[in-house]
Amino acid sequence: MAVILKEFTQMKRDRLTFAMLAGIPVVQLILFGFAINSDPKHLPTAVVNGDHGPVSRAIIATLQTSAYYTISMPDASEAAAKEALRKGSVQFAVHIPPQFEHDLVKGLRPVVFVNADATDPSAASNALAHLPTLIDRAIASTIGRTLPQTNHPQASVELRIHSAFNPEMDSTFNIVPGLMGVILTMTLVMITALAMTRERERGTMENLLSTPVRPFEVLTGKIVPYVLVGYIQVGLILTAAHWVFDVPFLGSPWLLLACTMVFILANLGVGITFSTFARNQLQAVQMTFFFFLPSLLLSGFMFPFRGMPEWAQALGSVLPLTHYLRVIRGIILKGNTWPDVAPEMIPIAVFLSMSLMLGLLRYRQTLD
Amino acid sequence: MNPSSPNTPLVIDVKGVTKRFGKKTVVDHIDMSIQQGTVFGFLGPNGSGKTTFIRMLCGLLEPNEGSGTCLGYDILKERRMIKQHVGYMTQRFSYYEDLTVRENLDFVARVYGVPDRKIAVDQSLQSIGLRGRENQLAGTLSGGWKQRLALAACMLHKPRLLLLDEPTAGVDPKARREFWDEIHALARAGMTILVTTHYMDEAERCHQLAYIAYGKLLAQGQKDFLIQNSGLHTFRITGPDLPQWANDLRDKTGVDQAVMFGSSLHLSGIDREKLEATILKHMKGTHQWEPKATSLEEVFIQLMSQSEDNFSTGSEAQNSHPE
Numbered sequence: 001m002a003v004i005l006k007e008f009t010q011m012k013r014d015r016l017t018f019a020m021l022a023g024i025p026v027v028q029l030i031l032f033g034f035a036i037n038s039d040p041k042h043l044p045t046a047v048v049n050g051d052h053g054p055v056s057r058a059i060i061a062t063l064q065t066s067a068y069y070t071i072s073m074p075d076a077s078e079a080a081a082k083e084a085l086r087k088g089s090v091q092f093a094v095h096i097p098p099q100f101e102h103d104l105v106k107g108l109r110p111v112v113f114v115n116a117d118a119t120d121p122s123a124a125s126n127a128l129a130h131l132p133t134l135i136d137r138a139i140a141s142t143i144g145r146t147l148p149q150t151n152h153p154q155a156s157v158e159l160r161i162h163s164a165f166n167p168e169m170d171s172t173f174n175i176v177p178g179l180m181g182v183i184l185t186m187t188l189v190m191i192t193a194l195a196m197t198r199e200r201e202r203g204t205m206e207n208l209l210s211t212p213v214r215p216f217e218v219l220t221g222k223i224v225p226y227v228l229v230g231y232i233q234v235g236l237i238l239t240a241a242h243w244v245f246d247v248p249f250l251g252s253p254w255l256l257l258a259c260t261m262v263f264i265l266a267n268l269g270v271g272i273t274f275s276t277f278a279r280n281q282l283q284a285v286q287m288t289f290f291f292f293l294p295s296l297l298l299s300g301f302m303f304p305f306r307g308m309p310e311w312a313q314a315l316g317s318v319l320p321l322t323h324y325l326r327v328i329r330g331i332i333l334k335g336n337t338w339p340d341v342a343p344e345m346i347p348i349a350v351f352l353s354m355s356l357m358l359g360l361l362r363y364r365q366t367l368d
Numbered sequence: 369m370n371p372s373s374p375n376t377p378l379v380i381d382v383k384g385v386t387k388r389f390g391k392k393t394v395v396d397h398i399d400m401s402i403q404q405g406t407v408f409g410f411l412g413p414n415g416s417g418k419t420t421f422i423r424m425l426c427g428l429l430e431p432n433e434g435s436g437t438c439l440g441y442d443i444l445k446e447r448r449m450i451k452q453h454v455g456y457m458t459q460r461f462s463y464y465e466d467l468t469v470r471e472n473l474d475f476v477a478r479v480y481g482v483p484d485r486k487i488a489v490d491q492s493l494q495s496i497g498l499r500g501r502e503n504q505l506a507g508t509l510s511g512g513w514k515q516r517l518a519l520a521a522c523m524l525h526k527p528r529l530l531l532l533d534e535p536t537a538g539v540d541p542k543a544r545r546e547f548w549d550e551i552h553a554l555a556r557a558g559m560t561i562l563v564t565t566h567y568m569d570e571a572e573r574c575h576q577l578a579y580i581a582y583g584k585l586l587a588q589g590q591k592d593f594l595i596q597n598s599g600l601h602t603f604r605i606t607g608p609d610l611p612q613w614a615n616d617l618r619d620k621t622g623v624d625q626a627v628m629f630g631s632s633l634h635l636s637g638i639d640r641e642k643l644e645a646t647i648l649k650h651m652k653g654t655h656q657w658e659p660k661a662t663s664l665e666e667v668f669i670q671l672m673s674q675s676e677d678n679f680s681t682g683s684e685a686q687n688s689h690p691e
Contacts, residue, residue: 202465207456212451
């Protein structure tokens, strides 16, 4: 009984812990209840139309009105569609061949070719499953009655789906590189948040501050060793990805390592900033968890990013992990080069400078 | 050796230094000047503002009011220069417990950019007698050894001013004596030392003393000056039933302090006549009494109880011992 009462009194004192106990269920409920949707809709799609007849227009219109597709590039060139797919700005490229309608009417079974970005197989699969029905409906509503084999319209078109970047739709290809970002986020934020808070908790900060050491020296001193730790983790995961999980590596490893640097620094910046707020190591761990949870759920690691409502996507876009996942999947699975990943690196760099600036502003040279 | 020549440069010279935490004034307009080569004792009850004042001197806290210099550097604007030349030993052991003795000293030497680091660290280990323990983790050292390590570490960069915050708390008498011999040796060599303590024997070894309570400086000067200035008179009583006597006399007119010291009772008061009258009135045939020199402890207890009175009545103007 004495211990119970004491525990409640201490809980009351440590308001941050209390807030976490109340806050985490709320955040979880919101994220899992509203933000996460494993059946993503309105996936951006490019159409390479070689026909321009009423039937092809009907197909495009049907896709557009369906919940699964949003035609973001209604009349793309072959090259532009490919480029968009590689950059990840579209999920699908639908190719309608020339003389599509002509062949269709003649019963020659024209080929509709769909190139799907399968780096995240779960994001694409539901939409693809609905595709034949949608095409049938479009054909039936326009010229269905004039077709020779009226009863079997689906046989009138041959649908060829190509799972680009991950032909076997193997989800480990998606998860293993993503895991690298997740692990870096969790360990690096925590380790730096703890490293600074420990100095304060053990009283060694007072000593450190009484020396002429500059804030810049303290901060870099706290960051550099953990950059190294981060790269050791990267090395471990990449080795495992290659030898254990057989994940192909299409892009440049050097580009990956360079981009990873920015990402590692961004996470260390968050850790440093947390350490200026946390009064003890427990609080530092709790803050890390508070940052890690949305990173895990909103970044597109566990659930397809495009399946989330807009507010959740906006929130996710702030987090460095969201962009890093695209960069690393792009480089490893799609063979992306610097121009492809640069747009995703900008938000990470912005996040990095913001977090470092906040950390530096909050860093006190006195004990005030 | 007490450097009392007026030409000796001032190492600490501050005026009106004030620190508030929220609404609470922890250090209240303190003026202090300390000459080079002085061992300056800084006394006062727990929570009186000693540590806060020291932290402001060495640039760890920013004063809300006041100005002055430390080692000739402005305490507000030249904190970094002050830090370079001051050795500060914190009240709580604040080196890295998960580093060895040598690693700790090595780290400190690097931070201050000590030239010939390895030699400096070796010499430091030698001088504190930690040569055999250099590879022991600092966390596993006993209290006395930790205190030696801390002192060695804060002197590694050859500071001109040492600020020691209760350096001997929890240290045994022999180690304390050795520590103070070392302090005086350093002072002879020209170093200035500001040290806080609760021990009266240590206070008596200081050249100069200051007494602070509730953030206010109540008295400052040499030991004899403080005793004389307190206006206290003390008598030693011997005989039977002294503990009972002590209790009875504590509230009587003229008696400001009644304290048992072993088998004798010490009575102190500011008004000598009233005190003597009270003693004579209560004395029985078997009791003996004689005047005794007032000690520092009585002076400080007097200062403390007066400042308590001032605070409880709110009449700070009644402070009868401003210097």
